[in-house]
Amino acid sequence: MRTERDNPYAVETRALTKLYGGRAAVRHLDLQVREGQIYGFIGRNGAGKSTTLKMISGLARPTEGDIRLFGKPVSDPVIRRRLGVLIESAGLYANLTARQNVMMKAKCIGLADEASVDTVLSQTGLSDAGKKKVKHFSMGMKQRLGVALALLGNPDLLILDEPINGLDPEGIRELRQLVLDLNEEGKTILISSHILGELSKISTNYGIIKDGQLMEQITREELEEKCQDYFQIRVADVKRALPLIQEHFPALQPKVQDDQSIRIYGLAEGSRINQILIENQVPVYESGFHRMDLEEYFLNRMEGGTVNV
Numbered sequence: 001m002r003t004e005r006d007n008p009y010a011v012e013t014r015a016l017t018k019l020y021g022g023r024a025a026v027r028h029l030d031l032q033v034r035e036g037q038i039y040g041f042i043g044r045n046g047a048g049k050s051t052t053l054k055m056i057s058g059l060a061r062p063t064e065g066d067i068r069l070f071g072k073p074v075s076d077p078v079i080r081r082r083l084g085v086l087i088e089s090a091g092l093y094a095n096l097t098a099r100q101n102v103m104m105k106a107k108c109i110g111l112a113d114e115a116s117v118d119t120v121l122s123q124t125g126l127s128d129a130g131k132k133k134v135k136h137f138s139m140g141m142k143q144r145l146g147v148a149l150a151l152l153g154n155p156d157l158l159i160l161d162e163p164i165n166g167l168d169p170e171g172i173r174e175l176r177q178l179v180l181d182l183n184e185e186g187k188t189i190l191i192s193s194h195i196l197g198e199l200s201k202i203s204t205n206y207g208i209i210k211d212g213q214l215m216e217q218i219t220r221e222e223l224e225e226k227c228q229d230y231f232q233i234r235v236a237d238v239k240r241a242l243p244l245i246q247e248h249f250p251a252l253q254p255k256v257q258d259d260q261s262i263r264i265y266g267l268a269e270g271s272r273i274n275q276i277l278i279e280n281q282v283p284v285y286e287s288g289f290h291r292m293d294l295e296e297y298f299l300n301r302m303e304g305g306t307v308n309v
């Protein structure tokens, strides 16, 4: 069986910090991505995702802290070759075709062989883009071309900053599939988004960043476990309903959501609560079981949770 020791970190940051004019965009960030993971890096706009990814990619200099890729310092040129990056716009030439764009970049990095170009075009589903110029591409095709450029040199680690932004549902589906295929081929992927739901179908691990600090690192399995089922009721009078629930179900922990609804975790029999409330003349407007989805979990963490450092 493979242990964690056999599966080293593709990315490891320690106390990573970036100040802009005395203000911290990223603070003491300890982030770990193991080889083979699809690591979804989630945070609201301005949370510090791009700044972190730029530092990991060697595009911005940390104010403090340490970054290691595959166990080596990020400054190591050999290690840098194992990294492919798509951050912000991919710098595409609008009047060139997909192939010409890839060839241009390939020449710049000394890889101008047809085979390398064909490989990345095929990996990203652009082999048939033919003579079409990039200015006539859909957003999804442009993003895939950006990934194709990042794939030149066959990197082991791909860093994709908000690649789903601005894509239509079809483009999102294609990009997700592309990420899954590349991961299947053995690439480690670090991908950011401000919308957890967009990454929830593919990520094996998550890092949640808020105000430049890492709130939580969590595996897909742990996240699913935390997204527990709950029973929610909307009643005429929460102040009367709550003590009744506490009295009849002392083991449960009801949580008041607003002045009309209460959420109860760990409940198997919701109809008993309805019955008790109605018997006690507390009208129930609505009730039912729900599952907290990933987006909801993320929003809860963004609003209240303590920083996990």
Ligand code: ATP
Residues within 6 Å of the ligand: 020, 024, 025, 043, 044, 045, 046, 047, 048, 049, 050, 051, 052, 162, 194
């Ligand atoms: P977004 O998706 O909106 O880019 P983000 O999570 O990627 O969000 P960053 O772009 O990393 O966030 O920005 C983090 C903070 O650092 C923001 O407050 C931003 O204004 C600030 N910031 C980023 N780059 C610079 C810069 N070059 N100079 C000054 N401040 C910056």
